[in-house]
Amino acid sequence: xxxxxxxxxxxxxxxxxxxxIPSQWTKEIAIEIxxxxxxxxxxxxxxxxxxxxxRVLKGEALTIRSIGKSxxxxxxxxxxxxxxxxxxxxxxxxxxxxxxxxx
Amino acid sequence: xxxxxxxxxxxxIICAKANIEDVYAALVMANxxxxxxxxxxxxxxxxxLDAITKKQMKKLHTATVGNPGMRMPGGLPFxxxxxxxxxxxxxxxxxxxxxxxxxxxxxVDEFLELITAGGGEIYACKLAxxxxxxxxxxxxxxxKDIITIGQFYELAAGExxxxxxx
Numbered sequence: 001x002x003x004x005x006x007x008x009x010x011x012x013x014x015x016x017x018x019x020x021i022p023s024q025w026t027k028e029i030a031i032e033i034x035x036x037x038x039x040x041x042x043x044x045x046x047x048x049x050x051x052x053x054x055r056v057l058k059g060e061a062l063t064i065r066s067i068g069k070s071x072x073x074x075x076x077x078x079x080x081x082x083x084x085x086x087x088x089x090x091x092x093x094x095x096x097x098x099x100x101x102x103x
Numbered sequence: 104x105x106x107x108x109x110x111x112x113x114x115x116i117i118c119a120k121a122n123i124e125d126v127y128a129a130l131v132m133a134n135x136x137x138x139x140x141x142x143x144x145x146x147x148x149x150x151x152l153d154a155i156t157k158k159q160m161k162k163l164h165t166a167t168v169g170n171p172g173m174r175m176p177g178g179l180p181f182x183x184x185x186x187x188x189x190x191x192x193x194x195x196x197x198x199x200x201x202x203x204x205x206x207x208x209x210x211v212d213e214f215l216e217l218i219t220a221g222g223g224e225i226y227a228c229k230l231a232x233x234x235x236x237x238x239x240x241x242x243x244x245x246x247k248d249i250i251t252i253g254q255f256y257e258l259a260a261g262e263x264x265x266x267x268x269x
Binding site: 061064074083084085086087101103 | 134139208222
C-alpha cells in the first residue's frame with residue numbers, strides 16, 4: 001500500500017498502482033493514470049471504463065469475453081483501446097481492483 | 104512483485120491432441136498470454152487439428168476410457184466399463200463444457216476468436232494436414248496459415264520466447 005497523488009488528490013494504491021478505494025476515483029485521476037500507461041483517454045475509453053466500474057462495483061468478475069460481448073466494445077476494440085494487457089490496464093485506469101480472471 | 108528483468112515475451116504453444124482438456128489447456132494458455140500482452144502463437148498438429156477443423160471443433164470429447172482422472176460427479180469412482188457405453192463419453196463431455204461455460208470459458212470457435220482478436224495467431228501443421236488429407240478450406244477462419252514445424256521455429260525467434268507442448 002502506498003499513497004499517491006493524482007490530479008492533486010492523494011489516493012491509496014497497491015504496489016502495482018491500483019486504487020484500493022474505488023470511490024476515490026475521478027475522471028481526472030483516470031486521465032493521469034492513463035498518461036502513466038502511455039494512453040490519452042477518449043470518450044470511447046471512458047465508456048469502457050465506466051462500464052467496468054459499474055460491473056466491478058456490483059461485485060461481478062470481469063473477463064475479456066464478457067467485456068467483448070457487452071455491446072460497449074468488442075474484443076478487438078478493447079485490445080486496441082488498451083494495447084498490451086487490456087484488462088489490467090483498463091481496470092487500473094478505472095480505479096478498481098486488479099482482476100484475477102484467467103479468461 | 105515478480106521479477107521483471109527477463110519477462111516472457113512470446114509463447115509458442117503446440118497442441119497435438121483432440122481431448123477437451125488438451126485443447127483447452129492450449130487455448131487458455133494462449134489467451135492468457137495475449138491478455139498479459141505476451142505474443143502467442145499456437146500450432147495444432149496431429150489430432151489437435153480437430154480443434155481448428157470446422158467439422159470437428161464443436162464436437163471435442165474427453166476420454167471416458169483410459170482416463171484415470173475420470174470420476175463421477177461428487178467424486179465416486181467411475182467404472183471403466185461405464186465409459187465404454189454409447190453416449191457416456193458425449194454426456195460427460197457435454198457436462199464438462201457446461202461447467203466451463205459457467206466460468207465464462209467460451210466454446211472453441213469463440214475462444215479462437217478471442218485469441219486472434221487480441222493478436223494471437225493460430226497455425227495448422229503442414230505434415231499433419233497432409234497426413235489427414237485436409238485442405239485450407241476445412242479449417243476455421245481463425246487459422247492464419249498451414250506451416251511446417253521449421254517455419255514455426257522461425258516464428259519463435261527472439262529473446263524471451265517459450266515453447267510449450269500440451
